[in-house]
Amino acid sequence: MRFDVLTLFPRLFDAFLVESLIGKALARGIFEVRVRDIRDFATDRHRTVDDRPFGGGPGMVMMPEPLGRAIDEVKASASAGVKPLTILLSPTGRRFDQETAVRYAGQEHVILVCGRYEGVDERVSRTRIDEELSLGDFVLSGGEIPAMAVIEAVTRLLPGVLGKEESAEEDTFTNGLLEYPHYTRPRVFEDLPVPEVLLSGDHEAIRAWRRRQSLVRTRERRPDLLHSAALSDEDREVLLAFEAEAWGLGGDEKDEADS
Numbered sequence: 150m151r152f153d154v155l156t157l158f159p160r161l162f163d164a165f166l167v168e169s170l171i172g173k174a175l176a177r178g179i180f181e182v183r184v185r186d187i188r189d190f191a192t193d194r195h196r197t198v199d200d201r202p203f204g205g206g207p208g209m210v211m212m213p214e215p216l217g218r219a220i221d222e223v224k225a226s227a228s229a230g231v232k233p234l235t236i237l238l239s240p241t242g243r244r245f246d247q248e249t250a251v252r253y254a255g256q257e258h259v260i261l262v263c264g265r266y267e268g269v270d271e272r273v274s275r276t277r278i279d280e281e282l283s284l285g286d287f288v289l290s291g292g293e294i295p296a297m298a299v300i301e302a303v304t305r306l307l308p309g310v311l312g313k314e315e316s317a318e319e320d321t322f323t324n325g326l327l328e329y330p331h332y333t334r335p336r337v338f339e340d341l342p343v344p345e346v347l348l349s350g351d352h353e354a355i356r357a358w359r360r361r362q363s364l365v366r367t368r369e370r371r372p373d374l375l376h377s378a379a380l381s382d383e384d385r386e387v388l389l390a391f392e393a394e395a396w397g398l399g400g401d402e403k404d405e406a407d408s
């Protein structure tokens with residue numbers, strides 16, 4: 150898989166692309182990232198890439214010509230028969246999520262366009278962008294951190310990027326739920342012991358405990374996710390019992406409330 154990143158601040162990617170899992174996976178050739186400076190596509194002596202907005206207002210807008218040329222050149226360099234997916238990072242885009250990361254992981258070539266200033270001239274978006282993507286409901290100063298987030302979320306899903314000991318299979322959102330809590334040594338930290346069941350060696354009890362934690366955590370923190378999560382009858386019973394407990398209903402009282 151190949152990523153091209155178009156940015157006005159290419160050096161922001163220097164450490165990102167050499168450290169940790171991404172650095173190792175790049176060194177092993179599992180995927181490829183090319184970072185291009187949009188300023189290289191300006192044609193004037195000052196390498197100008199922004200201008201004042203038509204209609205007035207604060208800030209500057211990224212001009213269509215240098216950015217348009219940059220995108221065209223990257224698209225022209227794609228491998229034969231590959232049509233890159235071109236994404237503009239923008240707070241006005243569709244919100245990024247795990248499902249989108251899975252979809253992008255199936256692409257051969259993704260171009261990530263990082264905005265700065267007030268954003269890019271709308272005509273670049275209309276003529277050259279396939280999708281506008283937001284990292285979340287907040288405004289950053291540039292698209293570089295969202296682009297890094299996309300690269301990291303997508304490449305975690307590529308075979309060989311995570312080591313044997315890590316796995317994306319149980320990650321939060323992968324099965325539609327938040328992940329269960331984790332514990333490691335020591336057994337007691339500041340008077341807080343590790344839950345007994347995790348020391349029991351009983352794999353079925355551990356699985357059931359983790360599933361319950363996952364369900365309850367999702368119910369408490371992100372109830373919206375439960376609407377689309379695949380839940381078994383056992384899961385529904387766990388959630389019902391949790392609700393009853395939360396409402397202070399014991400077995401008998403719950404029966405009365407149900408009747």
Ligand SMILES: C[S@@+](CC[C@H](N)C(=O)[O-])C[C@H]1O[C@@H](n2cnc3c(N)ncnc32)[C@H](O)[C@@H]1O
Pocket residue numbers: 237238239240241262263264265266267268269282283284285286287288289290291292293295
């Ligand atoms: C200061 S922002 C522009 C904000 C724009 N004026 C608005 O209100 O929608 C500059 C650039 O940062 C990036 N950016 C900021 N917040 C983002 C977010 N939540 N998701 C993705 N990109 C973002 C985009 O590339 C954007 O063009």
